Amino acid sequence: MAPTLQARNSPLDSSDEQLKLLAATKSCSPFHAKMEQAGLAPLHGTGISVFQINVGKLCNQTCRHCHVDAGPDRKEQMARDTAELCIKALATTGIPTVDITGGAPELNPNFRWLVEQSRALGRHVIDRCNLTVLLVPSQEDLPEFLARHQVEMIASLPYFRPAQTDAQRGEGVFDKSVHALQELNKVGYGADGSGLILNLVYNPVGAFLPPTQEAMEAQFKRELATRYGVTFNHLYTITNMPISRFLEFLVESGNYEGYMQRLANAFNPAAAAGVMCRYTLSVGWDGTLYDCDFNQMLDLPVDFGAPRHIRDFDAAQLHTRRIVIGNHCYGCTAGAGSSCGGATY
């Protein structure tokens, strides 16, 4: 398993270094200029419908494209008092969806508490799962727990073949992921009429844009059912963001400028108008508030007068806050668009 950027003391462990590199991009115009041309600047929120909680950077994998630089050596973990502040804030709102992510969020000792509390408030809960965590010995009862609380699973599987998946996520990850999917299927996930939603996430294994979501979903369904008997509901195609470990890959492989040009050339104003930051609030492991998980990893908290910590949560101020943007945002506006819920257009 490859070490994280942090463990390797890579310069790109620093968000300042990443932002400097992104700001110096030669192959595309600044993102804010593109948004101005499209009549979308300044970009404002449209009302929060997704309360996304990133519970920390601990993960049992170190995927090569990870925008979090997550891994087994990471120590950042949301503590119970911060989790309690999240639930307290959530309770003051009617935000319908709680989206729990990481790292591998299930490894946080407060994960199950957050699920239970969010469900008790009547909210729909999403778990962003790397699949292999379901096979970790301490997590054997996880599929039953998730099913009992009707948690929607959004699980990463970049391709339906072992070579591509393992190239991105680590040796042997594909086989383990398929095993985990079969375990989820056993408790009813992905089965018609079960009410247990299992969605998969495709992201390109390299410096190219994702395919059409519908076409890829059909291919995934056919391949996974035929080869492994796995069923699921929907496939979300997500573009790799030019930050963190994927940024390192782009730079080291000589693809950085070409990839940024590709993203910028594919800028889609309709996708830009529907970006997820407009309806998402992202909470960091320490309670800091961000417009999205990508801004979180670049240490770009909410700005323009919006409260910056969950302890100061104020829905009225946050719903239509002005969004912080940068050149990395080209990743969400290319082609059919990209969000935590897949294509946006």
Next chain:
Amino acid sequence: MDTYYHPHDLGKFADMGKGNKNLWDKFMSYYTAVFAEAALTEREKALIALGVAHAVQCPYCIDAYSQACLEKGSNTEEMTEAVHVACAIRGGASLVHGVQMRNVVEKLSM
């Protein structure tokens, strides 16, 4: 090192419209229609294009359709097979002309 083909020249393809815009527009309209999803999927068409790109040995087309195949969801195994199809047809086209050779030899020989 200087080369005859430069990858960045692909970006100048539209300059061909400067000589005759009418013909360029007609070509682009036809080209776009050809690659649209119809009886064949866009993914299948990109794989065919990749094979043809190798048959005609166009470096621009190889660059463009290698990327397009990945972006339509194809994998290296499928793309390699597409190139082998092109190779087989090119090789087969040479070999089948061996029949002409044999016809000539047969006619000339005792």
